[in-house]
Amino acid sequence: MTTHVTIIGAGLGGLVLARVLHLHGFPVTVYEGEASPTARTQGGMLDIHDYNGQLALQDADLMEEFRGIILEGRQALRFVDRDGNVLLEKADDGTGGRPEVQRAELRRILLESLPDGTVRWGHKVSGVRPLGAGAHEVTFADGSTVTTDLLVGADGAWSKVRRLLSDATPAYSGRSFVETYLFDVDARHPAAAKMVGGGTFGAIDSGENSGDGDSGGNGGNSGNGAGIVAHRESGATIHTYITLAKPLDWFAAIDFTDPDAARARVAAEFDGCAPELTALITDADTAPVLRPLHALPVGHRWDRVPGVTLVGDAAHLSLPDGEGANLAMLDGAALGRALAAHPGDVEAGLAAYERELFPRSAAASAAAVALNSATSQELLAALTHGGGEPR
Numbered sequence: 001m002t003t004h005v006t007i008i009g010a011g012l013g014g015l016v017l018a019r020v021l022h023l024h025g026f027p028v029t030v031y032e033g034e035a036s037p038t039a040r041t042q043g044g045m046l047d048i049h050d051y052n053g054q055l056a057l058q059d060a061d062l063m064e065e066f067r068g069i070i071l072e073g074r075q076a077l078r079f080v081d082r083d084g085n086v087l088l089e090k091a092d093d094g095t096g097g098r099p100e101v102q103r104a105e106l107r108r109i110l111l112e113s114l115p116d117g118t119v120r121w122g123h124k125v126s127g128v129r130p131l132g133a134g135a136h137e138v139t140f141a142d143g144s145t146v147t148t149d150l151l152v153g154a155d156g157a158w159s160k161v162r163r164l165l166s167d168a169t170p171a172y173s174g175r176s177f178v179e180t181y182l183f184d185v186d187a188r189h190p191a192a193a194k195m196v197g198g199g200t201f202g203a204i205d206s207g208e209n210s211g212d213g214d215s216g217g218n219g220g221n222s223g224n225g226a227g228i229v230a231h232r233e234s235g236a237t238i239h240t241y242i243t244l245a246k247p248l249d250w251f252a253a254i255d256f257t258d259p260d261a262a263r264a265r266v267a268a269e270f271d272g273c274a275p276e277l278t279a280l281i282t283d284a285d286t287a288p289v290l291r292p293l294h295a296l297p298v299g300h301r302w303d304r305v306p307g308v309t310l311v312g313d314a315a316h317l318s319l320p321d322g323e324g325a326n327l328a329m330l331d332g333a334a335l336g337r338a339l340a341a342h343p344g345d346v347e348a349g350l351a352a353y354e355r356e357l358f359p360r361s362a363a364a365s366a367a368a369v370a371l372n373s374a375t376s377q378e379l380l381a382a383l384t385h386g387g388g389e390p391r
Contacts, residue, residue, distance in 0.1 A: 002026050003346050005339070006148035008138065008161050010034070010119050012103075013312030013328030014154030015110035018118060019060040020336025030114075030154075031138070031146070033124030037111060042104035044239040045074065045231045046325045050097035053326035056333035065109040066101070071234055074100035076199030079380065084195065084274035087204055088383055100199070102234055103325070125160045134307030134346070136164065150346055151308045152335065154328075157294060159314035165302040170294035170317050175245045175372070177291040177320075178266050180284035182238040189238070189283060195276040196230050196238050203228040203277055204376045226269045230280055240280045242266055242288075251290055259287035295319050298369060299362040301354075309350050311335055316361035321368040331357060 005021055007014045010032035021028045034040065048054055048066070057066050075092035111119065124141040128151070131137055136151045153161025157170050185193040195201070227243040244251075244266070256262045266288060267281040281288070296317045309315075312328030335353045342349035374382070 002343070003150045004028070004148065005150045005152060006031070006138065006146065007152045007154050008125055008159075009154035009156060009312075009314070010037075010107075010111075010121075011154055011156060011312065011328065012107060012110065012325050013332040014152070015107065015114070015119075015332070016056050016060050016329045017152060017154065017311060017332030017336050019062070019110060019113050020333050021339065022114060022118070023061060024336065024340035026336075026339065028118060029146075030119045031123040031125065031140070032119055032121050033141075035122045037107070037121075039121075042102075042107055044103065045071070045100045045233050046103050046106065047075070047098040047100050047322055048106070049323075049326050052323070052330045054097075056326075056329035059333040059337060060110070060113065062109055062113055065113070066106070069101045069105040069109065070099040071101060074199045074232065076197055077383065078197045078199070079202045079204050079383065080195070080274075080277075081204060082270075082273045082277070084276055087380060089197075092199060100231075106325075125155065128160055128164055130164065130305075130307075136307060149307055153308070153310040153314040154312055154332070156313045157317045159310065161308065162310060162314050164308050165305050165310065166300065168296055168300050170296050172248060173293045173295050173319055173372075174247070175243060175293050175319075176248075176251060177293065178242040178244065178262075178281075179289040179291055180240045180242070180263075180281060181286045182240070182280065182283065183236070183285045185232075185236050185238050187236075188285075189279070191276050192238060192279050192283070193232075193236075195274075196232055196280075198232050201230045201232075203273070204380055228270070228277060228280060238280070240284070242281060244269060248292060251292070254290075256288065256290055262288045293319060295365070295368075298365040299358075300365075301358045301362075304347075304351055304354065306347060309335065309354060315357065316365055318365040318368040319372045321371045323364055323368065327361065327364055330360075 004027045007018055007030045010030050014030055018028045018030050057063055073092045075096040075098060077090040079088040080086050125138055126141045127139045129137050135149050137145055137147050139145050153159045155161055182189045182192055230238050230240040233239050254262050254265050263282050267278045270278050300316055311331035334356055338353035339349040
């Protein structure tokens with residue numbers, strides 16, 4: 001009899017795993033703390049790479065659906081200096097291997113590929129405990145429980161399931177995002193729309209005068225460890241991530257319940273930059289949202305524990321570099337394949353998956369650290385010669 005698989009978390013990694021398992025005839029249930037698929041916004045755009053994320057979607061037999069949600073032209077790339085002068089520009093010629101989609105749309109096609117009832121919404125996990133012989137009990141916030149012989153933590157950075165395997169906890173990286181949006185940009189924010197262009201946009205300090213050597217690897221810097229990246233999303237929206245290399249105490253001194261004051265304080269870190277750049281902050285149509293960046297230790301791994309494993313950020317949370325969602329999906333597909341390749345032997349399947357997972361995730365985390373510690377000029381050189389897109 002095929003083992004029933006219990007997945008905690010209906011993010012991209014958990015859903016790809018559920019889909020691949022379903023295709024191989026495994027009974028599977030996904031428990032998600034959110035009340036519904038639309039309980040919160042699902043982030044911005046994702047570039048789905050042909051060497052990992054798209055491979056996972058192939059395993060999930062969803063490439064046709066994926067092609068239907070690609071945003072044409074969004075692989076365009078533009079980087080400017082602090083004065084708004086263009087340093088690098090690449091058009092989307094349709095030949096790149098990193099097409100852009102909205103995260104919410106990608107999640108939608110995954111959810112629609114699963115049988116009704118596979119995902120149980122409104123099941124926030126409050127605790128997990130081993131029962132012996134590979135079995136585990138999951139307790140939910142409403143007091144209900146479920147027992148499972150195969151538990152997968154796809155529950156993100158602050159995973160409850162991780163505690164069964166590892167004492168590691170994510171540490172603050174010294175850097176945070178502040179997230180803003182501009183809506184209906186062609187009509188309401190034409191200068192910003194013109195500057196950002198049709199794809200990914202970033203600001204780089206060509207003078208490289210940073211005192212701390214921190215370029216804000218998700219954009220570039222204004223000379224003090226601050227950076228800006230923006231994406232032209234669907235619906236004439238510009239989604240901006242402001243990177244600030246500051247301690248958490250610095251952010252705690254900002255009153256984010258006062259949007260105008262918070263915008264002004266963040267914008268002050270870009271004093272002297274082109275007004276079109278600072279307008280991405282000061283003219284935002286939404287209150288700025290603080291998102292501290294945490295990471296697990298590079299090379300995070302664990303000893304084999306019967307009946308449980310992890311995928312995605314639960315396993316290898318790292319600094320943002322455009323790979324996180326892709327790697328989570330690849331994890332899900334790899335775990336599904338490994339279990340299917342070892343019918344009737346769950347432990348052999350989990351061991352095979354983890355042998356592949358650990359070196360792959362260690363290499364990816366090390367690469368993310370390197371990208372996020374690169375100087376602006378190193379980043380620009382990599383973009384110019386490698387064509388990659390940091391995020």
